[in-house]
Amino acid sequence: MEIAPHVHLLEETKGSYVYVILGQEPVLIDTFFPGKIDRVIAGLDRIGLKPTDIAHILLTHSDVDHIGNAKRLRELSRATLWAPREELAYLYHEQKDHGVRRIIRALMKVDKPAIDRTYDSWEYISDLELIPTPGHTPGHVSIRYQDVLIAGDLVTTRKGKLKRSPGLLTWNQQALQQSLQEVGKHSFDWICPAHGDPIQRGNLWETLLS
Numbered sequence: 001m002e003i004a005p006h007v008h009l010l011e012e013t014k015g016s017y018v019y020v021i022l023g024q025e026p027v028l029i030d031t032f033f034p035g036k037i038d039r040v041i042a043g044l045d046r047i048g049l050k051p052t053d054i055a056h057i058l059l060t061h062s063d064v065d066h067i068g069n070a071k072r073l074r075e076l077s078r079a080t081l082w083a084p085r086e087e088l089a090y091l092y093h094e095q096k097d098h099g100v101r102r103i104i105r106a107l108m109k110v111d112k113p114a115i116d117r118t119y120d121s122w123e124y125i126s127d128l129e130l131i132p133t134p135g136h137t138p139g140h141v142s143i144r145y146q147d148v149l150i151a152g153d154l155v156t157t158r159k160g161k162l163k164r165s166p167g168l169l170t171w172n173q174q175a176l177q178q179s180l181q182e183v184g185k186h187s188f189d190w191i192c193p194a195h196g197d198p199i200q201r202g203n204l205w206e207t208l209l210s
């Protein structure tokens with residue numbers, strides 16, 4: 001589904017959506033649940049792409065449903081794999097998660113990918129703007145392309161409603177609130193979360209902050 005010009009949602013990855021942006025260079029954002037790479041590849045195929053067409057793979061954060069196929073997709077595509085520096089310790093299990101996230105990570109085994117680059121300068125990768133949005137996890141990032149915000153797990157949508165990411169999985173509520181305020185200052189029309197369908201902004205962002 002093309003949400004806005006050059007921004008594709010891979011329907012095959014319902015449950016934790018993967019997005020493809022065909023701007024200056026083809027970019028894949030997040031990589032779906034482990035062991036389900038076939039869904040990502042089917043989605044790419046549907047929009048006329050092979051893994052080798054992808055130039056960059058961007059991870060919004062290190063939760064298993066976002067990094068699940070990063071290792072294999074990096075190998076197949078030879079794309080540059082990017083991740084938040086603050087998430088590397090979790091990604092490589094050098095630092096233990098707590099609560100629910102620890103259980104999820106223990107249950108869902110992921111082949112750990114080699115990360116090529118980390119987001120250090122908070123600028124642009126190709127024509128995509130990186131916005132640091134800690135809260136759900138320490139290093140979570142959101143990505144803006146033209147009128148579209150790829151929100152990762154900063155927010156979710158359900159039945160036409162926009163919600164902040166669930167409290168149970170939130171690393172730091174205060175940081176999340178601050179990130180929501182910061183992102184709200186940016187201009188975009190579409191909000192594309194991993195969980196739930198894309199939604200038009202309208203005045204929905206304001207409802208999140210109240």
Ligand SMILES: [Zn+2]
Nearest residue numbers: 061063136153
């Ligand atoms: Zn997450």
